[in-house]
Amino acid sequence: MTTNQTTHPSVFLDATAVLDGPLPVEISMEPIRHGAPFAYERVLYDAAGAFFAVWACDAGVYPRVKDKRGSFMYIISGEATITDEDGTSHELTAGSVIVLPYGWVGTWDIRETIRKVYLHTTPVPPYRAGVQPSAFLAAVDVLGGDLHAPVAARVASWAPPVAETVVFDGPDGRCAVQERGPGVFRRAAAEGASYLYVISGEATVTDEDGTSHELTAGSAVALPDGWAGTWDIRTTIRTVHVDTAPIADK
Structure with missing residues (x-):
């Protein structure tokens, strides 16, 4: 087929690599309240406006501020609690989805090693003013x-x-x-x-x-x-x- 528009290829990672494959890139977890100093990941896609990867981190407590980008996450395995700045919390388990939008402030409390697929995005205007809440869908609603x-x-x-x-x-x-x-x-x-x-x-x-x-x-x-x-x-x-x-x- 002939086209006048440049198209871009898909980028793929199979189930074995996503679910159980090695994660060769070491990532600092600073700032840390306590726990594992590093996470590990495998990058699937990295381009302007988007970063798509598989990531894992052991137990620890990590404060975070989303002042540069938003994050979309699917939890493959593990257990953690995400707590927004206003005290709202969500229990992350295998199969749940959590979104931490640009402007979110809160804390991760990882109890059992979390493995996830995640996407960082750069938001486009108009931005939402103020601290933003997380968005969550429990595993029971995601999986079945x-x-x-x-x-x-x-x-x-x-x-x-x-x-x-x-x-x-x-x-x-x-x-x-x-x-x-x-x-x-x-x-x-x-x-x-x-x-x-x-x-x-x-x-x-x-x-x-x-x-x-x-x-x-x-x-x-x-x-x-x-x-x-x-x-x-x-x-x-x-x-x-x-x-x-x-x-x-x-």
């Missing part, structure tokens, strides 16, 4: 809960999800747990990027150049700003799906 409609119009029209639960929608991005049914769907070059973690189901994602990736439970894929290609969904696929706005200086 009934997702509700209607689906927001902002979702890409190439294959509207049959059901979804929106966790967060703001200048950092739109995060939802979604289900899409079987079928073959073509997506033209998109304005904005999508980042997905597969909870269940099977699909093949194929880039414009013919490169393909097999999506199964536990795999993760980044579809950068300008990606185009085809989805072949064989069994209903449930994902944690983050859509971000186009890069301003593209």
